Amino acid sequence: MILASHLNLTLRDGYQSLPVLQDITIHIKKGEWIALTGANGSGKSSLVRTFNGLLIPSSGHLTAAGLDLRYAESRSAVKRSIQLVFQNPEAQSIGSTPEEDVAFGLENRGISREEMKARTLNALRQTGLGHKAGAPVSELSGGERQRLAIACCLALEAEMIIFDEATSMLDPVSRKEIFELSRELWRRGVTVLWVTQRMEELAAADRVAVMDHGRLVYDGDPRTLFYDSGLPAALSWEDSPVIGIGRMMRENGWPSDLLPLTEQQLEEALCRYS
Numbered sequence: 383m384i385l386a387s388h389l390n391l392t393l394r395d396g397y398q399s400l401p402v403l404q405d406i407t408i409h410i411k412k413g414e415w416i417a418l419t420g421a422n423g424s425g426k427s428s429l430v431r432t433f434n435g436l437l438i439p440s441s442g443h444l445t446a447a448g449l450d451l452r453y454a455e456s457r458s459a460v461k462r463s464i465q466l467v468f469q470n471p472e473a474q475s476i477g478s479t480p481e482e483d484v485a486f487g488l489e490n491r492g493i494s495r496e497e498m499k500a501r502t503l504n505a506l507r508q509t510g511l512g513h514k515a516g517a518p519v520s521e522l523s524g525g526e527r528q529r530l531a532i533a534c535c536l537a538l539e540a541e542m543i544i545f546d547e548a549t550s551m552l553d554p555v556s557r558k559e560i561f562e563l564s565r566e567l568w569r570r571g572v573t574v575l576w577v578t579q580r581m582e583e584l585a586a587a588d589r590v591a592v593m594d595h596g597r598l599v600y601d602g603d604p605r606t607l608f609y610d611s612g613l614p615a616a617l618s619w620e621d622s623p624v625i626g627i628g629r630m631m632r633e634n635g636w637p638s639d640l641l642p643l644t645e646q647q648l649e650e651a652l653c654r655y656s
């Protein structure tokens with residue numbers, strides 16, 4: 383789905399050149415659910431914006447959804463198959479109702495009115511917004527607005543959806559719902575790149591990529607990242623209480639596949655051995 387090789391991106395900040403991405407090589411396969419993390423300013427958003435042609439790398443090679451993004455036509459085509467859901471729920475809708483908003487994205491795509499209507503209502507139903515199709519967008523909650531952004535991606539039949547800290551402005555219940563929706567879409571074949579700083583979301587991933595100062599510094603499973611890589615300490619990440627307990631468990635001979643990343647995993651591990 384994404385084949386990035388030795389990507390560099392330099393942006394201008396006044397008179398200064400800022401190396402935002404440095405020598406990034408990553409391969410994301412079709413059908414994966416992968417998490418991307420890193421401190422604020424480490425380059426996560428810049429990286430994912432190169433994947434759907436919003437930012438153009440200064441050098442390196444990038445293929446996304448089978449398109450070579452050196453070419454302007456490829457960059458405009460990739461925006462259809464790889465969609466981004468951003469952090470701010472307020473900033474993503476154009477239409478005055480969800481139905482209008484989703485349909486807006488389908489205009490100029492050579493689709494008949496009937497098909498547009500069917501795709502729109504289907505996408506709204508899949509995201510749990512069927513009953514709000516005609517409601518004013520201004521009356522939707524933050525979680526509903528993120529669902530609407532996802533409905534737009536579905537109507538466009540996106541092959542990959544990139545969630546760029548898409549739940550960071552939501553309450554815990556909506557956050558969990560959007561996260562679960564991303565998992566559901568993934569089970570149905572959508573490739574998902576989930577940008578997050580939340581431990582429980584990293585713990586759910588089979589594969590976690592970590593950015594630091596514009597570089598990709600880790601690409602592997604979350605348990606190895608937190609217990610064996612030494613990276614959290616090198617990046618001055620604070621150990622969560624659960625990881626602290628997990629380290630003690632390891633010193634006491636617990637098998638490494640039971641070392642917990644989340645409170646739930648800790649409870650499960652303790653239940654199994656108590």
Ligand SMILES: Nc1ncnc2c1ncn2[C@@H]1O[C@H](COP(=O)(O)OP(=O)(O)OP(=O)(O)O)[C@@H](O)[C@H]1O
Pocket residue numbers: 393394395400402420421422423424425426427428429
């Ligand atoms: N348009 C721009 N012009 C100049 N510098 C930029 C621009 N966009 C981002 N940067 C800089 O690039 C670096 C990486 O920013 P980016 O937003 O990609 O990081 P991030 O990891 O997504 O951060 P956050 O978690 O805060 O969203 C930062 O130093 C940022 O200030």
